[in-house]
Amino acid sequence: MxxxxxxxxxxxxxxxxxxxxxxxxxxxxxxxxxxxxxxxxxxxxxxxxxxxxxxxxxxxxxxxxxxxxxxxxxxxxxxxxxxxxxxxxxxxxxxxxxxxxxxxxxxxxxxxxxxxxxxxxxxxxxxxxxxxxxxxxxxxxxxxxxxxxxxRVADRIDVTNQEVKRFMASEHGQLQLSEDFHLANILLPVPEGSTAAVIEKAAIQAQQIYQQLQQGASFADLALSRSSSENALEGGDMGWRKTAQLPPPFDKLIPALAPGQVTQPVRTPGGFLIIKLLEKRGGSNQLRDEVHVRHILIKPSEIRTDAEAQKMAERLYERIVAGEDFSTLAKNFSEDPGSARNGGDLDWVDPGILVPEFQEVMKRTPSGQLSKPFKTGYGWHVLEVLGRRATDSSEQMREQQAMNILRNRKYDEELQGWLREIRDEAYVETKL
Structure with missing residues (x-):
């Protein structure tokens, strides 16, 4: 789901x-x-x-x-x-x-x-x-x-496993799925045509700044006071970059850093540059928390009001508390077609792919416990947490990331088509 x-x-x-x-x-x-x-x-x-x-x-x-x-x-x-x-x-x-x-x-x-x-x-x-x-x-x-x-739109989107594999194998897909680095920099400029003495002076200053950083000085403060980079007023913050967007030798230096570490001063055409790795995401080695959860979904519709859907979810909750089998009730009543046939079982899921309301209730519900009915954009849910684990699922995460990229791309296309449909089918008379 x-x-x-x-x-x-x-x-x-x-x-x-x-x-x-x-x-x-x-x-x-x-x-x-x-x-x-x-x-x-x-x-x-x-x-x-x-x-x-x-x-x-x-x-x-x-x-x-x-x-x-x-x-x-x-x-x-x-x-x-x-x-x-x-x-x-x-x-x-x-x-x-x-x-x-x-x-x-x-x-x-x-x-x-x-x-x-x-x-x-x-x-x-x-x-x-x-x-x-x-x-x-x-x-x-x-x-x-x-x-x-x-x-009306998201439910119409389908991404096949073959599409995911093709995307992951493409050059564009590999770039999209590579590590992201949140960086900050300090630049000591060296004007073009500078003498050896000027270059040496800048090199000494850069090394002094590096030593201050190694001793615990604030990178942002030094960027504000010493850097000539265009982002100095933001503490040197460069935002997120991918390896392919980094010039040599930083494309090799940055991936070897741990968050919080800085590079030695590097001579570049613009001067001496020090870069700090603030944080990183993505990449090949990923641990993620997963939750084994099952749920029953009751949707409002043209023939069922939101209040009626809520009451139905509450009755199912009471029946489960009274001892009836969750799986049987999910098969008979849940309106999530992807999980209903499995007794409402969503299997092990990454909480990050779920809507915030579902995430929050799942987070608060202890393992082996049932939640009270709650609402998301899909309707009214009752969920049960069956277990929690941390798993190394680098490849699965890359596949899920690829799936999300392709779904978002298709969503934008499908949305525009759907908007044209409802506009063409509606009675609209303008009087400007």
Whole structure:
């Protein structure tokens, strides 16, 4: 079961303050407001369009880009509103609901990712001209759209083992699956054509910095005070790089380092360079924690409300607690076709491939214990943890990484096709 869900880039941009979204379907009606589009059973108002256009214009200004003609921008924004409206209507008909508890958890997660608490998040939103209540509603809509896409798009994607093998054997695939290194640097420049004395002086200074680092000095502080690199103000942070992106001799030096270690000063065309390995990921030797888990999934649908799905999951939970066989109930009632035939057994899984809600409940549930019913974007679950282990599964992780890359690639393609489908099948009348 591939159940990875995350908030959309639009939402992350919203909450970082780069692009402020207003209400899609419930904007306050302004004087002389009028309908600019009829979308199936709903409408889009001029006030909604104007508000969104204004916000996009502000975002373009922040990016330093050129503003397109107003009529072109209006058409683009209106088309985006139409697609969002259609997805929200699909979610409403399918009974997709976001509870206050889920919404609060999402807000807390967003605040934490931005190194804030909820109060600080409210203040940041206020400074960007957006009320906390408006942000909550926008997050709710984004979560609904995400769940609609998960049900309608993700379930249509299939990646074969042959595709995975071909990708892993390709040059591009090997690059994608190679180790990633999070690096920082300190650069002591040596101008072109410098005398031997200037070069020697820079070499001595670089060696002194290296000795300070070996004695425990802060790399970030020295980068700020001594480095001439363009990222010196960020403590020399270069971000993540792959081996193929590193120039010689660093392509050989960096993989031999342990996180926290630094290279000796190296003479480069720009000067003397010292690089620190902050952290690394991927590669051939990987230990991962795995959980043996089984679950029963009950989905809301056009004929079953979310509340009814919850009650059904609660009844199944009570039956298991009373002594009925989990496997038999999963075969009879679970709506996860991939695991139902196996009595709900997901086998040994890497928690990282599961949605956050599933991960969290699984993490809290002791081995041999049953969880109470809980909700994810797929529906209502009851899970049982059968065991935990740490395993060396380098090849399996590479295969899973390749699978995720291919699924994400197919998802983007499938999503665009699905959006065209729902747009073509809908009744849309624009009145601009």
């Amino acid at each position: 591939n159940v990875k869900i995350k908030l959309s880039n639009t939402l992350r941009t919203l909450l970082l303050g780069a692009l402020l979204f207003g209400s899609l379907a419930h904007a306050e009606v302004q004087p002389l407001d009028r309908v600019v589009a009829i979308v199936d059973n709903d409408v889009i108002m001029q006030s909604q369009l104007d508000q969104r256009v204004t916000e996009v214009q502000k975002s373009i200004v922040k990016q330093g880009a050129n503003q397109p003609p107003l009529d072109v921008l209006q058409q683009q924004v209106l088309e985006r509103l139409i697609l969002e409206n259609l997805q929200l209507q699909i979610g409403d008909r399918a009974g997709v609901r976001i509870t206050d508890e889920e919404l609060n958890q999402a807000l807390e997660t967003i605040a934490q990712r931005n190194n804030m608490n909820l109060e600080q998040l409210q203040m940041a939103l206020k400074q960007d001209g957006l009320s906390f209540s408006a942000a909550r509603e926008q997050i709710r809509r984004e979560m609904i759209i995400s769940r609609v896409r998960q049900r």
